[in-house]
Amino acid sequence: SLLRFYSSESAAPAPSEEAAPKLVTRFDDLASLGVDSQLVNAITQGMKYETMTDVQSKTIKPALAGKDVVAQAKTGTGKTLAFLIPIIQRIINDQPDLAHRGRMRARSDDIRAVILSPTRELAEQIGVEARNLCAGTGVIVQTAVGGTQRNQMLRKTQREGCHLLVATPGRLADILSDATTGIDCPNLSALVLDEADRMLDVGFERELNEILSFLPNRAEVPRQTLLYSATMPKNVVGLARKFVDPTNFEFVQTIR
Ligand code: ADP
Numbered sequence: 299s300l301l302r303f304y305s306s307e308s309a310a311p312a313p314s315e316e317a318a319p320k321l322v323t324r325f326d327d328l329a330s331l332g333v334d335s336q337l338v339n340a341i342t343q344g345m346k347y348e349t350m351t352d353v354q355s356k357t358i359k360p361a362l363a364g365k366d367v368v369a370q371a372k373t374g375t376g377k378t379l380a381f382l383i384p385i386i387q388r389i390i391n392d393q394p395d396l397a398h399r400g401r402m403r404a405r406s407d408d409i410r411a412v413i414l415s416p417t418r419e420l421a422e423q424i425g426v427e428a429r430n431l432c433a434g435t436g437v438i439v440q441t442a443v444g445g446t447q448r449n450q451m452l453r454k455t456q457r458e459g460c461h462l463l464v465a466t467p468g469r470l471a472d473i474l475s476d477a478t479t480g481i482d483c484p485n486l487s488a489l490v491l492d493e494a495d496r497m498l499d500v501g502f503e504r505e506l507n508e509i510l511s512f513l514p515n516r517a518e519v520p521r522q523t524l525l526y527s528a529t530m531p532k533n534v535v536g537l538a539r540k541f542v543d544p545t546n547f548e549f550v551q552t553i554r
């Protein structure tokens with residue numbers, strides 16, 4: 299089905315000139331790919347992780363190089379770090395002062411990256427991991443999930459600002475469609491769709507399309523999209539075709 303994704307939009311990209319590119323397998327190697335030392339330290343010294351999982355090893359490097367990624371990977375394979383590292387690094391690349399804590403004021407109407415997750419619990423877990431990773435930086439992370447506390451979330455985000463928003467699709471569609479919130483992303487440069495198959499199973503297709511209509515046009519504001527899914531049924535491929543750049547993406551399949 300991914301073949302259809304290629305052929306109906308454009309010719310398949312030419313095979314790469316170089317033979318199999320060297321994989322990064324250790325978090326220490328990230329420094330040589332330009333990842334900020336605060337992030338590398340948070341992983342190797344804070345979380346004490348040394349070796350990457352398969353999906354981390356295969357997706358972090360192309361994502362750091364700016365490619366869109368469609369990755370098929372099961373639950374428990376370390377997808378959270380796989381997308382957080384390139385996404386946070388992209389935020390810092392856009393605004394280098396954010397590598398230093400407290401150097402910049404964050405705004406709530408200039409969100410740079412959004413991560414969408416199917417459930418409140420998963421979004422909150424991602425938010426916790428993102429805050430841990432960003433602790434030594436000036437990157438501000440907020441979480442917007444369904445349920446109660448809408449006003450509390452809005453006030454906190456307006457007060458503290460936000461660079462990276464972790465959200466469920468329902469709550470994000472609600473926020474972006476409400477012009478009075480003061481929360482917006484006209485310069486959005488990264489979007490993650492985590493557990494895409496589950497988001498569609500839960501019935502978030504309408505909200506995902508609504509969100510897409512509120513995002514800046516990719517032709518005017520270049521945006522990187524990373525999509526992860528445990529399975530790749532037709533509806534996920536259809537979602538990928540709407541969100542992912544067909545001329546510059548990497549498809550990664552992992553078994554572990
Ligand atoms: P997924 O999103 O694919 O279900 P998670 O990102 O939630 O997986 O990671 C699953 C568990 O593995 C978490 O406890 C996480 O902290 C841990 N983990 C992630 N990457 C590594 C790694 N490279 N080495 C050891 N543990 C890891």
Ligand code: MG
Pocket residue numbers: 374377378492
């Ligand atoms: Mg996950």
